[in-house]
Amino acid sequence: MSASVTTRNLRIVRDGKTIINDLTFEVGKGLIAGILGPSGSGKTTIFRSIVGVQKITSGEITVLGQPVGAKDLRTRIGYLTQSASIYSDLTIVENLRYFAKVLGTSEISIDEILDLVDLRKNKKQLASSLSGGERARLALATALLGKPELLILDEPTVGLDPVLRIELWNLFHSLAAQGKTLLVSSHVMDEAERCDSLILLRDGEILAQGSPSQLKAQTGEDEMEAVFISLVGAR
């Protein structure tokens, strides 16, 4: 199986402080990988380095078979930032139309994507008047434009109601079934169960990695919450 994302000995130092320390992991194609850890553990920094906007101190990152930052990757990665990076003073459809143009994809797919995130009915609404959950879904829609092969989703379900969360996870699974790779961060442990593989992070270091069942077997716990606590305690 080919890996969509590989990092080797990734190290990031910011203002003399080590943010990410010796991070090595691999995410297989068509899988959903979860990066879990408390806030401040380095999840966003890892995502930013995979996308190519973070200066790295040392180590190597390969994305979709190319070194990170390669020009060709720009249309192949969809990135959802933690705080919705959208234009509040544009409508939903104007936001998507602009990002579609920049990506060079057709605008025909916009309605299709709005259906996926359930925003079609209010597509003429200004983004500033949207609720937190709607803003998050609009940002997700912009990340889905152009059908990227790799999706980097930084806390995509934060602030969403349970029904919507389940719907989005179903969407993620159907995307993975189409061969897309998803890297999802969360600090909600019950979402970990829905991932194919997990990377548990603390203070920029990997506590453990493996599938949910592997981690449960390793710690002898049934709940992900307990798995995490037991792994933290073991250190």
Next chain:
Amino acid sequence: MNFSRIWATARRILSQLRHDPRTIALMIIAPIFLMTILKYVYNDQPQVFQRVAGSLLGVFPMLVMFLITSVATLRERTSGTLERLLILPITKLEFILGYALAFGIAAFIQAVLVTSAALGPLGLKIAGSQLTLISVAVFDALLGMGLGLFVSSFAKTEFQAVQFMPAILLPQLLLSGLLAPRASMPRALEIISNFLPLTYAVDATRKVISGSTGFTTDFSLIVLFLLALLGMGAVSLKRKSE
């Protein structure tokens, strides 16, 4: 360079403006309002109005565009949309040119209306053509945009961005020859004023109005300053950060 991405960016910025009618109204009404006040302030000295109003036609669009651009680009930085865009296939130059095109169009509309008001009801007389005056005003506006774009990379908050106006533009205004002829300033100040873009914005406007020679030199310098600022603006956008 891909023109459709530049145009898409310009259209996006214009749509943002369109959703903000109050800003559009202020952009157009404020300069006309100031011109009108100026006319009545110098009611008994129409020749002073001629001199000052003419130069201000070049300064207003510059001030307005400087403010709008520095706040707009700072917002792109702080909202994360800039970083989001720079990982997409758009280049920094396309992004900057999108801004230049959008604000160029806005500046054109502003310049047409403000010069028409000045030449019509306010009775400003010019020796040159109105079209030349509008072109100078548009380029002055773009110069303001270029400055705003560049300095916004040194601002971390919107408070700071707004403070750049008194810090960057007002000294230029004082030295531009608008208040006192540059030749009458101490030599050191006069030399400094030779390196300030606003000096040429004021000079070019004044020359169109009085019909005196040397306009082409001033205009070419404005264009050169503009290109340099846009270039520096593009360089100041960073794809990667610490």
